[in-house]
Amino acid sequence: MSEAQAAPGMGHNAPPLEELLADQHRSLVGDVDAIAKRAMVLPEEISSDDDLDATTNVGRDLAKLRKRIDATRKEEKEPHLEAGRTVDTFFNAQIGRVASILSTLEARATAWHEKKAAAEKRRREDEARRLAQQEEAARKRAEAAKRPDTVARYADEAEQLAAKREDAEAAIESGVRSVTKRTTESGARSGSRSTWDFQITDYDAIPLDVLRPFLRREDVEKASRSYVRIQKGSASLAGVHVFESTKATFR
Numbered sequence: 001m002s003e004a005q006a007a008p009g010m011g012h013n014a015p016p017l018e019e020l021l022a023d024q025h026r027s028l029v030g031d032v033d034a035i036a037k038r039a040m041v042l043p044e045e046i047s048s049d050d051d052l053d054a055t056t057n058v059g060r061d062l063a064k065l066r067k068r069i070d071a072t073r074k075e076e077k078e079p080h081l082e083a084g085r086t087v088d089t090f091f092n093a094q095i096g097r098v099a100s101i102l103s104t105l106e107a108r109a110t111a112w113h114e115k116k117a118a119a120e121k122r123r124r125e126d127e128a129r130r131l132a133q134q135e136e137a138a139r140k141r142a143e144a145a146k147r148p149d150t151v152a153r154y155a156d157e158a159e160q161l162a163a164k165r166e167d168a169e170a171a172i173e174s175g176v177r178s179v180t181k182r183t184t185e186s187g188a189r190s191g192s193r194s195t196w197d198f199q200i201t202d203y204d205a206i207p208l209d210v211l212r213p214f215l216r217r218e219d220v221e222k223a224s225r226s227y228v229r230i231q232k233g234s235a236s237l238a239g240v241h242v243f244e245s246t247k248a249t250f251r
Contacts, residue, residue, distance in 0.1 A: 021076065025072065028068075028069065028072065031065060032065065032069075035058065035061055035062055035065055038058050038061075039058050039062070042054055042055050042058060043055075056250055059248075059250030060250045060251060062250070063250050063251070109190055109192075110192065112180075113180040113190075113191075113192040114192075116179050116180050117179065117180060117192070120179045121172060121173075124168060124171055124172045125172055127168050128165055128168035128169045128172060131161055131164050131165035131168055132165050134161050135158050135161035135162050135165055138154050138155075138157040138158035138161055139154070139155070139158045141154040142154035142155040142157075142158060180192045224237060224240050228240075228242055
């Protein structure tokens, strides 16, 4: 294990990790400096095979150096990654236990909330039916009354009951879950909220044009890239320019 890999203990007085890495890998940094100088003297534009050969030699050495640097990076980083995985494993196990218990309690509370909300909805439906019956009775009394003042009184009563009945009907769905809100003596609160969810039943039937405004640009680019890589020269996609890209390689 290198000095940079060793995790400093509490109260340590070690230099920053960046300084440790730079000191330990001085030769690697020197190799980068040296090959950078070799690259600087290469022609900016290749005009002959000799120029290409010189560029290829440096390019090959750069590719090898890049591979060696990356291997060294992984070697240096692995102990830190392992330490991170150990930390994650320990704490995630505790989080998992707590989350499992919490999920169980939430399920119990949700079931109780549903019962309370359903009971409140039934109560409001019963109230709306009661008012509707009273409204109908008042209208029948108005129709059966003989004296104008009696007719007017019953008709007015029916209109008032109608207004109450409309309010009661509107309240059947509105704010039902407010009855699930509770605050304990210690200040802990519980309640419920409704959200819209979904379950895909037929992936091929989904109209993707409808979802277009909700697709991220990088997702569209990723799908386009996969399509072009598979179809290659036969790829034809509206709004996408498909072309063959060429890049030099060094080995």
